[in-house]
Amino acid sequence: MEARANEGLWEYRNQRLRHLVRHAYENAPAIRAKFDSAGIKPENVQTVKDLDKIPVTTKDELVRLQKETPPFGGFLATPLENLEKIFLSPGPLFDGGNVKERVSRLVEMFDLVKVGRGDRVMVTYSYHLVPPAHWMDEAIRALGATAIPSGAGNTDSQVKIMHDLEVTGYVGTPSFLNLIIKRAEEMGYDFRGDFKLRFAMTSAEMLPPSLRQSFEEKYGIQVVDIIGTADVGWFTYECEQKSGYHLSRDIIVEIVDPATGKQLGPGELGELVVTPFDDSYTLIRFGTGDLSAYTDEPCPCGREPFRLLGMKGRVGEAVKIRGMFVHPNQLKQWLADFPEVKRFQLQVDQVQYRDVATLRVEAEAGTDKERLSAAIISRFPQVCMVKLDKVEFLPPDAISPEAKVVVDQRKWE
Amino acid sequence: MEARANEGLWEYRNQRLRHLVRHAYENAPAIRAKFDSAGIKPENVQTVKDLDKIPVTTKDELVRLQKETPPFGGFLATPLENLEKIFLSPGPLFDGGNVKERVSRLVEMFDLVKVGRGDRVMVTYSYHLVPPAHWMDEAIRALGATAIPSGAGNTDSQVKIMHDLEVTGYVGTPSFLNLIIKRAEEMGYDFRGDFKLRFAMTSAEMLPPSLRQSFEEKYGIQVVDIIGTADVGWFTYECEQKSGYHLSRDIIVEIVDPATGKQLGPGELGELVVTPFDDSYTLIRFGTGDLSAYTDEPCPCGREPFRLLGMKGRVGEAVKIRGMFVHPNQLKQWLADFPEVKRFQLQVDQVQYRDVATLRVEAEAGTDKERLSAAIISRFPQVCMVKLDKVEFLPPDAISPEAKVVVDQRKWE
Numbered sequence: 150m151e152a153r154a155n156e157g158l159w160e161y162r163n164q165r166l167r168h169l170v171r172h173a174y175e176n177a178p179a180i181r182a183k184f185d186s187a188g189i190k191p192e193n194v195q196t197v198k199d200l201d202k203i204p205v206t207t208k209d210e211l212v213r214l215q216k217e218t219p220p221f222g223g224f225l226a227t228p229l230e231n232l233e234k235i236f237l238s239p240g241p242l243f244d245g246g247n248v249k250e251r252v253s254r255l256v257e258m259f260d261l262v263k264v265g266r267g268d269r270v271m272v273t274y275s276y277h278l279v280p281p282a283h284w285m286d287e288a289i290r291a292l293g294a295t296a297i298p299s300g301a302g303n304t305d306s307q308v309k310i311m312h313d314l315e316v317t318g319y320v321g322t323p324s325f326l327n328l329i330i331k332r333a334e335e336m337g338y339d340f341r342g343d344f345k346l347r348f349a350m351t352s353a354e355m356l357p358p359s360l361r362q363s364f365e366e367k368y369g370i371q372v373v374d375i376i377g378t379a380d381v382g383w384f385t386y387e388c389e390q391k392s393g394y395h396l397s398r399d400i401i402v403e404i405v406d407p408a409t410g411k412q413l414g415p416g417e418l419g420e421l422v423v424t425p426f427d428d429s430y431t432l433i434r435f436g437t438g439d440l441s442a443y444t445d446e447p448c449p450c451g452r453e454p455f456r457l458l459g460m461k462g463r464v465g466e467a468v469k470i471r472g473m474f475v476h477p478n479q480l481k482q483w484l485a486d487f488p489e490v491k492r493f494q495l496q497v498d499q500v501q502y503r504d505v506a507t508l509r510v511e512a513e514a515g516t517d518k519e520r521l522s523a524a525i526i527s528r529f530p531q532v533c534m535v536k537l538d539k540v541e542f543l544p545p546d547a548i549s550p551e552a553k554v555v556v557d558q559r560k561w562e
Numbered sequence: 563m564e565a566r567a568n569e570g571l572w573e574y575r576n577q578r579l580r581h582l583v584r585h586a587y588e589n590a591p592a593i594r595a596k597f598d599s600a601g602i603k604p605e606n607v608q609t610v611k612d613l614d615k616i617p618v619t620t621k622d623e624l625v626r627l628q629k630e631t632p633p634f635g636g637f638l639a640t641p642l643e644n645l646e647k648i649f650l651s652p653g654p655l656f657d658g659g660n661v662k663e664r665v666s667r668l669v670e671m672f673d674l675v676k677v678g679r680g681d682r683v684m685v686t687y688s689y690h691l692v693p694p695a696h697w698m699d700e701a702i703r704a705l706g707a708t709a710i711p712s713g714a715g716n717t718d719s720q721v722k723i724m725h726d727l728e729v730t731g732y733v734g735t736p737s738f739l740n741l742i743i744k745r746a747e748e749m750g751y752d753f754r755g756d757f758k759l760r761f762a763m764t765s766a767e768m769l770p771p772s773l774r775q776s777f778e779e780k781y782g783i784q785v786v787d788i789i790g791t792a793d794v795g796w797f798t799y800e801c802e803q804k805s806g807y808h809l810s811r812d813i814i815v816e817i818v819d820p821a822t823g824k825q826l827g828p829g830e831l832g833e834l835v836v837t838p839f840d841d842s843y844t845l846i847r848f849g850t851g852d853l854s855a856y857t858d859e860p861c862p863c864g865r866e867p868f869r870l871l872g873m874k875g876r877v878g879e880a881v882k883i884r885g886m887f888v889h890p891n892q893l894k895q896w897l898a899d900f901p902e903v904k905r906f907q908l909q910v911d912q913v914q915y916r917d918v919a920t921l922r923v924e925a926e927a928g929t930d931k932e933r934l935s936a937a938i939i940s941r942f943p944q945v946c947m948v949k950l951d952k953v954e955f956l957p958p959d960a961i962s963p964e965a966k967v968v969v970d971q972r973k974w975e
Binding site for chain 1: 723
């Protein structure tokens, strides 16, 4: 992909956004109400930067609005009979999104593994009530490949399918693929030699680096991890560089302060807010409740520089230190890079109205504590966008394995 | 539907059959082998009558052939990469049939309940591994209606979907629909008043007359029962007359002697053998293992007279009396019309090389035995195509409730 192709990308998105906003304002009562209460008109939203003016819609709000105005809470901008399929996702939330829009994003992502005629792809997500398997199924067939709607469960049948049909692709969770491979080995197969699986598109749970490595190096499977939500579909994917998650061209993603809904800058942890270009079910500025951060440093792959740095946890679980969110998972992921750190806990206190952050660490015996402390303190702001005040070393077993990762000792009085 | 439209029907089927036979012979090794071993060429099969010349393929044979020549046992007459979807049905048997062909038969059947734009139809079959839900899903969307892939299970969600989305159609088993209705009533709904369900297309299990009556009369739901097999799809449906099951125009059905594969006449119980016009997975003369019979007396609906008289049981469970099959279920269904018969058992003996059939009956107290015996003996041949030698009355509780319906006492020495 050439850098040149990215030049017009945000202008393309801005154009689709203007169309979406006008269409939704005219046809979706909930969107019109949102605009009215914020005192804005469609013409006030010309570019992604202007999205700030529209309040974020949270999942809780969506559940409430669907209950008040069933089935779609006023977000449907098309007659109900135009919907090809309707789903019910946990919440419970009805989902009547435009299938073509969601499938086209997947088609874009499948280009990474060059899916096409001759590929046979197992879809192991559930097809019942929830939509992900249906989008995958359609995308695979749209590319001329054969879809195998296997669902999850019944591992022996999955092994038989993968083997006898010489399956080339897998979509599903990484853990279920691992289960299939292990079962095949128990059944006496040499997975790499006896099977033809060449790629796996994983999602719906964290992909542990060791598992990815095993898929790639031991079994020769190309792994692409993708991220989405049940409400808007998949929209972001890792390229070969594994340096973050690029966006589909057909989505707008913002990282915002969960308290204010205002857009944050690169590296700042905030809520992931998405705006798909779906003119059926118009979830403009849908707050996913996930915490993430983005970078806009160029990626060697040549795709647009803007990309997400993975999911860092859920909004409710984060703490705010001097105005910046810090999430337990973010810390866990980062500190895994320090093998000397056996256990840790971040403690937040308030001293004369100022937040004080202390990282309490149990280190391996023989650790150079001064050097470790300096390394952590110097790199902490790059990860959490906020200064760490001190590192405190504790004796072995001072931190129980069940202890909370972040302890907030501030009193809000 | 006009009678005139039926005149060309068998010629249409013969024409499709000739094309199918040529195509399969040239492209599917298993079909060529079948023709060769029977000493015939495609040109020997010009009409449905000629199908007799081709050996029936049983399910067991298909399982064996798929194992010997995976994945499709030599019945695939198209490159594997042309298949849109592949399934795995119990057996286990791979299924790579032409989706369009199976969907078009359903589209034909949906005309009975006038499915179209504005309809919202719940599909409660499983979408995992097996194909039926996928065919339904495609047919519903092909007709401009909205598909709701609900699957089975989670009855509360099914009630919510049916109510909040104002679902107009249901496809699935009759018992699961009954479960949904009962659950809705437990939740305090008045099903007829609070829901918009106008039709149910039932299948996959017997539809008890009392349940049909309850759906229709108590809840105002139009019920259409359809029959098919996992391997070839649905192909036969009840019209408003409920006088048997009409065929889709795009299938050939024969009722044959399971021992010889020769076609039987109207009213004769035999194996149901189907030939779908599928040029991908060419199951020519697939023996379903189901026992049925057909009639060719005109139906008041004006559709073609040829129709099946329901499924009477499985081939292996039937006994042959003087060359004619008699099946336990066939007897059970028929004898349900005699309220005086409390319990019964058909006993088959051999006396001087001749089969002797005796119906042993426990009758209600006060029954006019002579009259009952005469009625049963006179009507038996119309149901079972064979003469009943005698009716023997037994004292109460002589027949255990667990006793076999048909007892074969003949010795094959």
